[in-house]
Amino acid sequence: MNIAPYLLLATLEGLVQASVLMLTALGLSLVFGVMRVVNVAHGEFFMLGAVGAWICATLIPGPPAVAFVAALVLAPLFVGAIAWAADWAILKRIDYNPEATIVATIGLMYIIQQTTLWSFGPNAQAVDAPFYYTLRFPWFGYSTYKFFIIGAAVVLVGGLLYFLRHSKVGLVMRATQFDRETAQNFGISVGRVYSIVFAVGAMLAAIGGVLVVPAQQAHYLMGHDPLLLSFVVVIVGGLGSIPGTIAAAILIGMSDGLLSVFFSPTLAKIFSTLLVALVLVFKPEGLFGKAGR
Amino acid sequence: MVLHNKKLAALCLAVLVLLFALQFVLSSYMILAATRILILAVFAMGYNMLMGYTGLLSLGHAMFFAAGVYASGMVTYYFGVSLPLAFLIGILGAFAASLIIGLLVLRTQTVSFMIVTLMFAQAAYLTTLYFSRYTGGDQGLTLPTSARSFRLFGQILDMTSDLTRYNIAFAVFAVTLIGLYLITQGPIGRLFVAVRENEDRTRMLGFDTYRIKLVAFTVSGTVSGMAGALYGLMFGFVGSSFAAFQTSIEALLYTLIGGPGTLLGPLLGTTVMTMLIDRLSGLTTAYLVVIGVLLIVVTLWFPAGILGTIRNRWLPWLK
Numbered sequence: 001m002n003i004a005p006y007l008l009l010a011t012l013e014g015l016v017q018a019s020v021l022m023l024t025a026l027g028l029s030l031v032f033g034v035m036r037v038v039n040v041a042h043g044e045f046f047m048l049g050a051v052g053a054w055i056c057a058t059l060i061p062g063p064p065a066v067a068f069v070a071a072l073v074l075a076p077l078f079v080g081a082i083a084w085a086a087d088w089a090i091l092k093r094i095d096y097n098p099e100a101t102i103v104a105t106i107g108l109m110y111i112i113q114q115t116t117l118w119s120f121g122p123n124a125q126a127v128d129a130p131f132y133y134t135l136r137f138p139w140f141g142y143s144t145y146k147f148f149i150i151g152a153a154v155v156l157v158g159g160l161l162y163f164l165r166h167s168k169v170g171l172v173m174r175a176t177q178f179d180r181e182t183a184q185n186f187g188i189s190v191g192r193v194y195s196i197v198f199a200v201g202a203m204l205a206a207i208g209g210v211l212v213v214p215a216q217q218a219h220y221l222m223g224h225d226p227l228l229l230s231f232v233v234v235i236v237g238g239l240g241s242i243p244g245t246i247a248a249a250i251l252i253g254m255s256d257g258l259l260s261v262f263f264s265p266t267l268a269k270i271f272s273t274l275l276v277a278l279v280l281v282f283k284p285e286g287l288f289g290k291a292g293r
Numbered sequence: 294m295v296l297h298n299k300k301l302a303a304l305c306l307a308v309l310v311l312l313f314a315l316q317f318v319l320s321s322y323m324i325l326a327a328t329r330i331l332i333l334a335v336f337a338m339g340y341n342m343l344m345g346y347t348g349l350l351s352l353g354h355a356m357f358f359a360a361g362v363y364a365s366g367m368v369t370y371y372f373g374v375s376l377p378l379a380f381l382i383g384i385l386g387a388f389a390a391s392l393i394i395g396l397l398v399l400r401t402q403t404v405s406f407m408i409v410t411l412m413f414a415q416a417a418y419l420t421t422l423y424f425s426r427y428t429g430g431d432q433g434l435t436l437p438t439s440a441r442s443f444r445l446f447g448q449i450l451d452m453t454s455d456l457t458r459y460n461i462a463f464a465v466f467a468v469t470l471i472g473l474y475l476i477t478q479g480p481i482g483r484l485f486v487a488v489r490e491n492e493d494r495t496r497m498l499g500f501d502t503y504r505i506k507l508v509a510f511t512v513s514g515t516v517s518g519m520a521g522a523l524y525g526l527m528f529g530f531v532g533s534s535f536a537a538f539q540t541s542i543e544a545l546l547y548t549l550i551g552g553p554g555t556l557l558g559p560l561l562g563t564t565v566m567t568m569l570i571d572r573l574s575g576l577t578t579a580y581l582v583v584i585g586v587l588l589i590v591v592t593l594w595f596p597a598g599i600l601g602t603i604r605n606r607w608l609p610w611l612k
Binding site: 274278 | 397398400401404407412416419420422423545579581582584586587588591593
């Protein structure tokens with residue numbers, strides 16, 4: 001048996017997964033880096049992005065590309081608004097206590113999931129890709145839309161990095177991450193920065209959801225795997241470190257894609273959960289080490 | 294032996310008498326509900342031991358509950374082990390699991406402790422699904438009729454009889470309550486609370502805090518697993534859902550509602566929540582939303598729970 005086509009397919013699938021994962025995990029990483037809290041509802045923001053794309057596709061007439069572009073703008077805004085509201089109504093009031101935040105975001109996760117189940121229904125829904133063009137390899141055809149996902153993720157992540165490094169807001173975010181008290185002394189409104197970061201983190205996950213939905217399907221429980229994999233990426237890559245997160249997303253996305261082709265997905269998931277746990281147990285200083293402050 | 298906190302001892306005794314008397318007044322449906330409440334309360338009490346008294350918030354206690362369920366259920370199902378022995382094997386399984394996991398996870402703190410316990414529990418849950426050829430996975434295993442009754446001191450005890458089940462659950466609950474009373478209200482309990490309040494200072498005073506936490510973790514996991522073993526054997530069912538994330542969250546919620554760090558809080562929390570969920574179960578999965586809302590409401594406005602609030606306001610001995 002010739003293994004080359006399988007490897008090529010697995011690599012392509014891995015790259016697509018790595019790109020989506022990069023966006024989602026960066027959202028989680030940004031929130032942890034700046035705010036020092038873990039958002040367990042992050043996967044639900046991803047799911048809401050995907051469901052948002054489906055809503056846009058059903059409501060907006062015309063070619064699928066129009067609805068897709070609209071979804072790419074509207075769904076993240078909608079999700080960002082929800083995240084902003086959650087930050088204002090819950091996280092601010094518990095003063096971003098790390099443990100209480102986890103418990104509260106677990107609550108948020110259930111609420112978002114069930115509300116989606118009620119309104120959206122239990123069935124998986126497909127969304128048309130904005131364009132159909134299949135690239136013919138000698139062994140199989142591959143949707144160009146998936147290449148678009150990779151490209152879009154690279155552009156967005158590049159944009160985010162540029163924004164963090166070269167804009168005023170990015171500077172303020174990094175200052176808050178570096179030293180919250182000093183930032184406050186310099187007149188930075190830390191509360192406002194937190195709200196923005198939480199919303200931006202959620203929006204990144206939502207964009208990941210919008211991008212993935214033409215290749216996958218929208219379902220109210222689809223947030224679980226992105227959440228788990230984002231945890232893996234953020235922890236393996238070093239918490240709050242953006243370059244580490246990007247590198248880990250590519251590594252994990254690729255290896256998960258490869259593993260899932262050759263092994264059962266459940267086994268791959270067991271492997272990744274144990275990886276997270278053992279990294280945190282045996283190498284905590286580079287990862288969650290600073291959380292103790 | 295010195296009896297610390299006599300008022301609480303009297304209250305516990307009163308509660309036990311009341312629980313015993315309930316079987317003469319309740320309808321058979323309510324007896325069944327009360328049986329479930331008692332077993333789940335044992336689970337929550339085990340959880341509370343770690344979360345309430347020692348201040349370690351685990352998100353993975355489903356794995357210990359499931360360790361009890363599977364260890365006891367599988368030996369009964371595959372090897373026809375008698376129920377009392379299977380129950381002991383279940384406790385032993387949970388003890389081994391919590392000791393090994395405890396040795397690992399107690400190297401971490403606060404947020405990473407929560408994530409690590411969650412991840413280990415997820416790995417355990419996925420393992421029960423992966424080996425579904427043996428565990429039955431989601432479908433689970435239903436224990437055979439031969440495993441629905443057992444002989445003890447010449448008496449045949451039938452696991453399909455409501456009253457027998459209630460009294461067994463009551464006995465296990467009573468033993469747990471008394472055991473945990475002795476642990477938490479005595480000198481060891483003070484060490485647990487010392488670790489919760491200020492771990493560094495406790496260490497500075499010369500105590501080995503890692504060891505204290507390991508004791509708390511193992512006791513907590515073992516008691517949770519005992520509840521699991523009891524639940525599985527009594528209702529004759531072993532399944533992956535016991536290992537799911539939601540099981541951990543239920544223990545957390547029962548404890549939070551009742552009052553973390555109060556001996557009777559988990560019983561109260563379990564009773565309130567089980568009643569509430571029973572009422573709401575007509576609305577399909579509505580209760581998940583209720584769990585979500587309550588988790589947020591409790592964190593925002595009610596972190597001490599019902600008994601914790603009463604303790605802080607009026608009755609300082611209620612701990």
